[in-house]
Amino acid sequence: MVEFSAIEKDEWVLTPEGTEIAKLGSHEARVFDAIPEGSEGISISDLAAKLGPSAKIGQGKAFQNKWVSKQGDKLVRMVPSITDTTKIQILEIQKNKTHEDPSVLKDLKRRKLIDKVKVLSYSAKKGVNFSTVIEKQETDLTVEMLQSGSWKTEKFKEYNFDAAGLPTKGGYLHPLLKVREEFQQIFFDMGFEEMPTYHYVDSSFWNFDALFIPQQHPARDLQDTFFIKDPAKAEELPECYKAVQKIHESGGFGSIGYRHKWSYEEAQKLVLRTHTTAVTGYVLYHLAQKLKPNPFKPIKMFSIDRVFRNESVDATHLAEFHQVEGIIADKDINLGSLISFMDTFFGKMGIKNLQFKPTYNPYTEPSMEIFSWHEGFGKWVEIGNSGLFRPELLRPLGVDPGVRVMGFGLSLERPTMIKYGIDNIRALVGHKVDLNMVERNPMCRLEKESSSRAFQHDFVED
Numbered sequence: 448m449v450e451f452s453a454i455e456k457d458e459w460v461l462t463p464e465g466t467e468i469a470k471l472g473s474h475e476a477r478v479f480d481a482i483p484e485g486s487e488g489i490s491i492s493d494l495a496a497k498l499g500p501s502a503k504i505g506q507g508k509a510f511q512n513k514w515v516s517k518q519g520d521k522l523v524r525m526v527p528s529i530t531d532t533t534k535i536q537i538l539e540i541q542k543n544k545t546h547e548d549p550s551v552l553k554d555l556k557r558r559k560l561i562d563k564v565k566v567l568s569y570s571a572k573k574g575v576n577f578s579t580v581i582e583k584q585e586t587d588l589t590v591e592m593l594q595s596g597s598w599k600t601e602k603f604k605e606y607n608f609d610a611a612g613l614p615t616k617g618g619y620l621h622p623l624l625k626v627r628e629e630f631q632q633i634f635f636d637m638g639f640e641e642m643p644t645y646h647y648v649d650s651s652f653w654n655f656d657a658l659f660i661p662q663q664h665p666a667r668d669l670q671d672t673f674f675i676k677d678p679a680k681a682e683e684l685p686e687c688y689k690a691v692q693k694i695h696e697s698g699g700f701g702s703i704g705y706r707h708k709w710s711y712e713e714a715q716k717l718v719l720r721t722h723t724t725a726v727t728g729y730v731l732y733h734l735a736q737k738l739k740p741n742p743f744k745p746i747k748m749f750s751i752d753r754v755f756r757n758e759s760v761d762a763t764h765l766a767e768f769h770q771v772e773g774i775i776a777d778k779d780i781n782l783g784s785l786i787s788f789m790d791t792f793f794g795k796m797g798i799k800n801l802q803f804k805p806t807y808n809p810y811t812e813p814s815m816e817i818f819s820w821h822e823g824f825g826k827w828v829e830i831g832n833s834g835l836f837r838p839e840l841l842r843p844l845g846v847d848p849g850v851r852v853m854g855f856g857l858s859l860e861r862p863t864m865i866k867y868g869i870d871n872i873r874a875l876v877g878h879k880v881d882l883n884m885v886e887r888n889p890m891c892r893l894e895k896e897s898s899s900r901a902f903q904h905d906f907v908e909d
């Protein structure tokens with residue numbers, strides 16, 4: 448409709464000094480003008496007082512042009528009048544943006560009185576298809592156009608392959624990942640290392656037995672645990688199974704044990720791990736193995752990963768969810784340490800005024816449930832479970848006597864739901880994930896790269 452062309456040309460403009468010359472004349476002309484007519488002349492110092500810096504700059508050229516000469520200590524005029532060529536040239540350039548004589552341009556440029564600039568302008572004129580009405584062109588071929596045959600007469604816009612396109616739907620973190628990152632950051636800030644949470648499938652040995660969970664414990668029921676059909680059993684159990692068997696059957700380290708017959712086959716049964724404490728036991732065992740015979744070093748470790756429970760699914764329960772778990776191993780740990788740690792840890796997430804309630808876990812004693820007051824629900828909400836690991840767990844895995852380990856676990860889903868105001872847990876997983884929710888929620892925006900740090904220890908795979 449319109450033809451246009453770009454016009455690029457060079458233009459000459461005056462520098463500030465050039466502009467000054469356009470107004471006041473060249474330095475040499477100013478020198479000439481400052482000298483009175485006749486033989487009386489002017490002293491150099493009077494000239495300087497009159498003209499300022501121009502006196503010094505202009506003298507040379509004024510001598511060169513034979514406009515002035517020196518008589519005694521005075522400067523006198525040699526000609527009755529002068530033509531200030533520099534000023535004339537400058538004025539012409541100011542007007543025309545150029546000069547017909549290239550040597551003038553070159554000279555004035557050298558004297559820093561003018562400068563060259565590039566100027567881009569456009570010229571536009573009516574094109575062959577010029578019109579004052581704009582006809583909308585089609586962008587895409589549609590099913591309807593094909594069906595009606597209108598595609599034959601329709602006018603199509605050319606594709607613009609240089610167009611930037613619609614913004615892509617990237618750069619968002621799922622709420623679970625976002626909260627997971629926040630937990631990771633808190634752990635890293637507190638000096639924790641991340642545990643390797645390699646496998647969802649683990650032996651009953653690591654999921655239960657090593658944690659001093661008796662073989663007839665209700666949690667091992669098919670109702671609560673997913674057992675693997677094929678393969679159904681771990682090939683062999685680690686060396687420490689003997690110590691674990693002993694603690695279950697006849698006790699030790701001040702414990703009387705469960706006094707039941709411990710079955711190797713039962714411990715071999717593969718399960719989808721029901722808690723990340725399965726990993727914690729495994730990690731403690733391998734750390735203890737690696738450390739020997741060196742003296743004990745305090746440990747702080749955490750894991751955040753998926754666990755599975757055979758639960759009936761409802762608005763707040765899923766058959767799989769994530770656990771956040773942390774342990775601290777040190778010599779002088781007691782219940783007070785655990786309570787104070789929980790206050791600090793949850794405090795970092797903005798959760799204050801915790802309440803603790805005694806509870807029972809086969810692997811910890813004492814054990815405490817952690818509660819927090821939920822303004823929205825108007826009640827105390829359970830947010831975690833914790834305790835001091837029993838010697839029946841620690842000693843068979845090779846942890847030194849005198850070393851205590853405190854641990855705690857919580858779900859990743861609950862704090863995420865509270866924080867994002869999600870009331871149905873199913874909105875967080877699988878094909879039910881509401882991507883609009885993720886996109887709409889400014890809290891999901893990805894601000895920085897994942898801060899995940901690799902696990903430092905190398906482990907032997909069992």
Ligand SMILES: N[C@@H](Cc1ccccc1)C(=O)O
Pocket residue numbers: 721722723724772808811832833834853854855856857
């Ligand atoms: N494993 C526990 C959490 C926990 C971890 C460590 C110590 C005490 C408790 C659970 O499933 O809830």
